Amino acid sequence: MAVDLLLGLQWGDEGKGKIVDVLTANYDIIARFQGGPNAGHTLEFDGIKHVLRTIPSGIFHKTSTNVIGNGVVIDPVVFIKELEGLDQFKIDYKKTLIVSRKAHVILPTHRLLDAASEASKGKAKIGSTLKGIGPTYMDKTGRNGIRIGDLELPNWKEKYRSLANKHEAMIKFYNVDVQYDLEEMEVEFFEAVERLKELQFIDSEEYINSSIKAGKTVLAEGAQGSLLDIDFGTYPFVTSSNTTAAGACTGLGVAPNRIKEVYGIFKAYTTRVGSGPFPTELFDKVGNDMAIIGNEVGAVTGRPRRCGWLDLVALKYAVDVNGVTQLMMMKADVLSGFETIKVATKYLYKGEEISHLPYNIEPENVTPVYQEFKGWSQDLTKMSTEDELPKEVQDYIAFLEKELDTPIKVVSVGPDRKQTIFR
Ligand code: GDP
Ligand code: IMO
Ligand code: MG
Numbered sequence: 001m002a003v004d005l006l007l008g009l010q011w012g013d014e015g016k017g018k019i020v021d022v023l024t025a026n027y028d029i030i031a032r033f034q035g036g037p038n039a040g041h042t043l044e045f046d047g048i049k050h051v052l053r054t055i056p057s058g059i060f061h062k063t064s065t066n067v068i069g070n071g072v073v074i075d076p077v078v079f080i081k082e083l084e085g086l087d088q089f090k091i092d093y094k095k096t097l098i099v100s101r102k103a104h105v106i107l108p109t110h111r112l113l114d115a116a117s118e119a120s121k122g123k124a125k126i127g128s129t130l131k132g133i134g135p136t137y138m139d140k141t142g143r144n145g146i147r148i149g150d151l152e153l154p155n156w157k158e159k160y161r162s163l164a165n166k167h168e169a170m171i172k173f174y175n176v177d178v179q180y181d182l183e184e185m186e187v188e189f190f191e192a193v194e195r196l197k198e199l200q201f202i203d204s205e206e207y208i209n210s211s212i213k214a215g216k217t218v219l220a221e222g223a224q225g226s227l228l229d230i231d232f233g234t235y236p237f238v239t240s241s242n243t244t245a246a247g248a249c250t251g252l253g254v255a256p257n258r259i260k261e262v263y264g265i266f267k268a269y270t271t272r273v274g275s276g277p278f279p280t281e282l283f284d285k286v287g288n289d290m291a292i293i294g295n296e297v298g299a300v301t302g303r304p305r306r307c308g309w310l311d312l313v314a315l316k317y318a319v320d321v322n323g324v325t326q327l328m329m330m331k332a333d334v335l336s337g338f339e340t341i342k343v344a345t346k347y348l349y350k351g352e353e354i355s356h357l358p359y360n361i362e363p364e365n366v367t368p369v370y371q372e373f374k375g376w377s378q379d380l381t382k383m384s385t386e387d388e389l390p391k392e393v394q395d396y397i398a399f400l401e402k403e404l405d406t407p408i409k410v411v412s413v414g415p416d417r418k419q420t421i422f423r
Contacts, residue, residue, distance in 0.1 A: 002260035003212065005248050007222030009318035011272040013298070013305065014265040015330035015412060017041025020057035020221045022420050023263075028216040029065045030058030031208065033251030034241040035223030036073035036106060036136070037082075038129040040299025045417040051299050054079050056221050059091060066093075067204050069220075070102035071241065071251020073136040074148065075111075076192035083195075093199070100204035101149030105193075107160065108185035109167035110135040112178055119176035126237055127274025129300050137240035139163070148201055151193055205253025212258060220248040226318035227272075234361065237276025245322040264324035264406070266315060268332045268396075271305040273298045277361045279368050280308035280344045294334040309342040311368065312403055317357040319404050328410035329400070332393060333380040333419075341375050341396060344368035345403070373399070380413040386423050 006023070008014040021043040024030055037053040043060065044050070052059065054074055056066040068074065086093060110132030117134065118125045128134060139145040144163060150156045164182070171178060208218060224243040227233045232244055241247060249256055269290055272278045281287065287307045290296065296305035318324070335341055346353045346369040347361075353369060360366070376392040383389060389397075389411065397408050411421045 003208075003218040003220055003248070003252075003254050003258050004261040004263065005220045005222070005245055005259055006263040006265065007243065007245065007248075007322060008225030009264045009266045009315055009322070009324070010225045010270055011227045011278070012223075012225040013040075013271060013273065014225060014267050015042075016222060016265055017043050017052060017057040018330075018412065018415060018417070019263070019265060019328055019410065019420075020219065021045070021060065022417055023219060024058035024061040024064050026217065027058065027064060027219040029067060029208065029211055029218045030056040030221055031067040031069050031204075031218060031252055032056045032072050032221050032223065033069045034071040034243060034247045035239065036133050037075050037078040037131045038133045038239060038300065039223035041221075041223070042299050042415065043417070044415040049415070050085075053082050053300070055082055055086075055093075055097065058219070058221075059086065059093065059097065060089065062091070062096065064096065066097045067208065067252075068097070068099045068103055069204055069208075069252040070100040071247060072100070073104045073106050073133060073140075074099070074196075075106035075132060076196045077108075077188055078131070080192040080195045098200045098202050098204065098207070099148055099196075101147060101152075101201050102204070103148045104136055104140045104145045105148060105151070106132040106136045107146065107164060107167070108182065108189050109164045109171070110139070112171055112180055112182075113167055116171045116174040116176050116178045119178060120174045125275060127276070129274075131300075134240045135167075151197060152201065208252055208254060212254070218254075220252060220254070222248070226321060227314060229321075232317075232321050234276045237274065244318075261326060262322055262324050263326050263328055264319060264322055265328045265330060266310075266318075267294075267330050268335050269294075269310050270308045270314075271296050273301070273303050273305045277363065278306055278308060279314075279347065279361055279363070279366050280311045281306050282308045286338065289338070290334060293337070294331055309344060309368075309370065310400075311344045312400070313344060313347055313355060313357055313368075316355070316404060319406055324406055327401075327404065327406050327408040328412065329397065329408050330412040332411050333413045335375065336380055337377055338375040341373040342370040343373065343399070345371045381419060383413055384418075384421060386411070386421055389421070
């Protein structure tokens with residue numbers, strides 16, 4: 001009777017989609033618990049690359065049920081496009097994909113509000129994906145939101161109209177240049193809502209809890225990463241949901257004592273897309289090489305991802321906040337060919353060395369203190385067992401395990417399902 005939980009420990013894009021897909025064979029149910037189409041989870045197998053936004057990454061295994069939990073925000077327009085992308089793969093999603101009635105709906109005006117809010121911030125902008133995530137969660141906590149279950153009510157369009165009118169007034173208030181044709185956006189939106197209604201809407205907390213009692217296994221799939229968490233991330237440069245372990249409890253309705261394994265995923269280095277502090281960021285050729293070799297381009301927005309060395313100070317923090325029981329190190333192959341590998345083990349903060357993540361991690365407040373490791377030149381992408389990994393990789397892994405006091409159970413050496421080494 002347990003739920004296992006998989007989440008990103010950095011600023012997102014750690015490779016969650018790939019690993020959920022790899023692990024799905026062991027689970028009856030895969031459930032997303034927060035975030036929305038700001039996520040882009042990439043899966044690769046049989047030579048095809050898939051990017052999922054709102055749909056859980058178990059969808060390609062025809063035996064599992066995929067749940068979109070109450071903590072998720074859904075944009076019907078993006079969602080329907082995602083479903084259409086699945087059509088060619090003959091996935092019977094009307095059977096295997098179910099949606100919580102308590103999940104909130106992203107309206108076209110939420111997207112516009114996101115754009116207006118970002119434009120009004122100028123240089124201080126968050127670097128949002130502009131998918132309407134922040135405004136939708138604001139309406140949720142402000143108790144004004146429209147939920148999936150509302151779409152089944154005859155008068156939901158009245159509620160929609162009054163909320164959209166309010167949003168239009170708010171957009172005017174921002175007094176920035178946001179061009180739009182709401183009527184056109186609404187045609188697309190209402191059509192998408194009708195198609196969305198062909199899916200099963202359920203009381204997902206009841207479904208998940210009764211499934212657990214019946215002995216079914218559940219994997220909760222996180223979106224974004226721990227440093228983008230609304231409470232524990234690099235606020236205000238964060239997303240608007242709890243991306244950390246607690247978010248799985250509130251985003252699915254599972255109690256903390258039901259959670260067993262917490263799989264924490266991290267890249268062998270660090271990336272970030274959007275604005276905000278990033279202590280180990282590299283602005284030199286090394287960072288540039290990482291971006292090129294790692295193909296570090298955002299799956300949703302196509303923006304280049306900022307790259308830097310692994311930050312153990314931040315990683316330890318994420319391991320603690322989430323109660324990680326097993327680590328998974330992704331993209332180890334990308335580090336092949338670098339003469340020296342660096343890891344930040346401490347920060348210099350107000351003239352002192354510290355090893356915890358302080359309140360302010362802007363460049364003027366912290367300077368990373370690095371430990372250096374000898375690099376390796378072998379190509380890891382065709383390796384399939386731990387024994388094949390070069391000694392330098394093994395040393396790197398052993399060091400991280402010791403520092404983080406948590407075992408690294410998976411080393412990923414390429415984007416494909418098969419490029420996964422279990423230890
Ligand atoms: P997610 O948001 O955490 O699911 O991660 P993304 O899909 O946004 O970004 C991860 C990217 O790295 C995708 O393009 C994956 O195909 C790719 N990827 C995942 N694991 C590996 C790996 O071990 N090596 C390499 N080279 N690429 C990987
Ligand atoms: P996955 O699930 C990486 C970032 C955005 C921005 C900030 C706020 O693929 O790992 P938002 O759209 O939520 O208002 O953006 O968060 N961000 C992500 N970065 N991966 C993601 O998701 C992200 N989702 C949001 O770039 O800096
Ligand atoms: Mg992603």
